[in-house]
Amino acid sequence: SQKIEQNSEALNIQEGKTATLTCNYTNYSPAYLQWYRQDPGRGPVFLLLIRENEKEKRKERLKVTFDTTLKQSLFHITASQPADSATYLCALDTGFQKLVFGTGTRLLVSP
């Protein structure tokens, strides 16, 4: 069966450290993979998109990798700040105009 798995346990890190979140999937062949941030009571906010033929994408303190052999994406936030605390969602895009979301990982950055 098709699955998208993100670590359901919250990730607690100290300010200034690098946060690394994982997204694994099975039985999908995504054309794209996207990462979103969601704060409590709000809609998801788009962060980064990476294509199947790209290994890595960066935007300011964010970095995403995409390994189609391992069927895994890693999402990194360097020099993390308390304001980065939120739930981060990965979403697969198989090219048919609908996103398939993971359940998200909650990140808590302590001062």
Add this chain to the structure above:
Amino acid sequence: NAGVMQNPRHLVRRRGQEARLRCSPMKGHSHVYWYRQLPEEGLKFMVYLQKENIIDESGMPKERFSAEFPKEGPSILRIQQVVRGDSAAYFCASSPSSGGVTDTQYFGPGTRLTVL
């Protein structure tokens, strides 16, 4: 440029009533998507619409749920005869174009439906 707008933000209905959720996409966007998020679960795709057309409704329950995106006005997600299991956050997203690949989707703030 205003973002995706949804109203109401919170909606309370009694079992058996109708719920009507509205979504105005970002200016210049002609594609609308509806997702549902149950507590402690991920967002689940429901339906994808373009103006006056339903493109993909594979995620919509077969009964009681319908969606439209008329030529003029917002997209509407309608839930008839609501049941307690319909309680969830309903998110609308929009994107500017198609062409065979999915553009970035921009999400609204959601409508939180509570069925008593």
